[in-house]
Amino acid sequence: MGWIILLWIIALVVIGACGFGSYHFFNTYPKENKKMQILGFSLAGLGALSLVAAILITIPLTNTESFKRTVKSFQSEFQGGITREIVVYSEGGEEIYREQGQFDVEHSEERLKWVDEDGYVQIIYLGRSSTAVVNEIGEE
Known part of the structure; x- marks a missing residue:
């Protein structure tokens, strides 16, 4: 670019x-x-x-x-984020958290951080045994 x-x-x-x-x-x-x-x-x-x-x-x-x-990235920055789904799984594969909305996700130091659609900062601390899957989903 x-x-x-x-x-x-x-x-x-x-x-x-x-x-x-x-x-x-x-x-x-x-x-x-x-x-x-x-x-x-x-x-x-x-x-x-x-x-x-x-x-x-x-x-x-x-x-x-x-x-x-x-x-x-430009579209996400200037249009308020991308519609995404976050799913966190435990070590055994059980789903322990699910969130869907329009936001940008930042990953650092074993945590996910984003600002949700209501303007609140959300942080998920993953630990060493959990897995997070972040997918972009189509507009409905």
């Missing part, structure tokens, strides 16, 4: 510089000065070519699993 952003920043700088340069050459020099007019057209063409190149280069990068995960 970082490469896509960097590529587009570079492309926008090049396109902006070419646009400014072509505008400058078209409006500063009279139409009789053919060299400057050609330079203005060349800069406009270079800007258009940079835009096309940026689009063609980033299209294959958007089909990667890393890009799909990043898009899902």
